[in-house]
Amino acid sequence: MLNDIVIPLTQWYRQNKRSLPWRDRHNAYYTWVSEIMLQQTRVEAVKPYFQRFIEELPDVEALAECPEEKLLKLWEGLGYYNRVRNMQLAAQTVMQEYLGVLPASYEALLSLKGIGSYTAGAIASIAYNIPVPAVDGNVLRVITRITENDGDILKQSVKHKIEEQLKEIMPEESPGDFNQALMELGAVVCVPNGEANCEICPVSFACKAMRHGTIDHFPVKTQKKDRKLEDRTILVIQDGEKTAIRRRPSRGLLAGLYEFPNVSGHLSKEETLEMIREMNLDPLYIEPLPDAKHIFSHIEWRMTAYRVRVSSLEDNNRANLLFVSRKQSDRQYAIPSAFSAYTRYIE
Known part of the structure; x- marks a missing residue:
């Protein structure tokens, strides 16, 4: 079932993708910065932050050497400031161990401070054409709906299972386009809270949740504790x-x-x-x-x-x-x- 979505979803993405300042550059640094910024923040809100950040810190070396106060000021408004501190630590490691170039290896990327499986997968596939999945919240929502997976997506075991499923269908050609297609579908079509636009979904033919009218049942998440x-x-x-x-x-x-x-x-x-x-x-x-x-x-x-x-x-x-x-x-x-x-x- 999942194997059937690869070609139509990738074609849909190439025809309908949004124009974003970090897309289609095949620049690992741009992909890295954008993916860290996009955690917990909407795409439209990230655009000006990304432009300002790249103008001031255009490459890994500039990020590694940036004074902390300037770095935090550039991040002001995005929140989660430890993320940009971790980025700087990772940039310093890249300068010391990889001559200032983010490594073209999923495992090496994963070893850097603040880079988890999703970000490593995004950089590896989008910038370096390495066929590994990049599973974020949008992808979890899309796949759990297509497969009617009722596992709790906050559990690492459920996320790992979906990563394994996607590894099996990851195209050797343009894995970055396929990963971005899944993200894009979740961002603009297969949106949260049961409000999915199934009538324009390019892979609705393969979606169990749409067929059974259970869109609003997925994904399953445990109730968060009260703040x-x-x-x-x-x-x-x-x-x-x-x-x-x-x-x-x-x-x-x-x-x-x-x-x-x-x-x-x-x-x-x-x-x-x-x-x-x-x-x-x-x-x-x-x-x-x-x-x-x-x-x-x-x-x-x-x-x-x-x-x-x-x-x-x-x-x-x-x-x-x-x-x-x-x-x-x-x-x-x-x-x-x-x-x-x-x-x-x-x-």
Whole structure:
């Protein structure tokens, strides 16, 4: 059954694929960067990030040598900052062991920091024409629907079985096109939540779920645990035209990034003013800002916030805060999207 989808799906892809800045380049570096960016992020959202990243860091060597603050700033807005840190570590390994060229070997790619089976398969097949599968969420959805596989796709054993099935039908010619065809089908036709566009699917003839009316039953996923709810108070502290930020610890959530000062719990105005004074700052004015929330994979922040004007102080009396202008913030300091509801208040 799966063998029958290879030719029609590949032909459909070649005729209908979207124009994307990293496609049809046969550039392993471009494929790598785009695939890491596309994890957890929509294609349209990734395009400008990819263009900016490639302009600043056009090859493995540039990525390996990039200062951390610049690297994090280029990644700002994509989230999951450990991914770009791992990319840099992998790039440094490639410089040391592979003369700056990503290896044309699935196994060697898999050994690099931050590259798993999907990314290794994508690079190997798309850039180097190596017939190995690249199984992401879109591919899992397509294959489980075609085969009516009711295994839990969050289990590694189920993903491994689907990888093995695809290995058996992987075309020797243009395996990259076939892998991208599966991804593309899942992105624009065989979409989630039972809303698949079966009437335009090039492989509907082979799909058991469509034939039996069970599209919305697949893929099967275990229910995620409820996120931990965490209340926080965000402080937009301003001295003239500059706003206070600070660097987060080098380990843990949002490690090494910049943030507005914040504390656990929802503080009242009076509690906030008292805390400002404890920071050796002299508050002149306080106003509440709109509440906001940010969802991480395992935590949900529920944020209340205040903008506080403080009187000018000597630089050595600013409670380890860094006061920056909008221009400095935009160019230099990576503030994660968790605080995006409040970055507009940086003057």
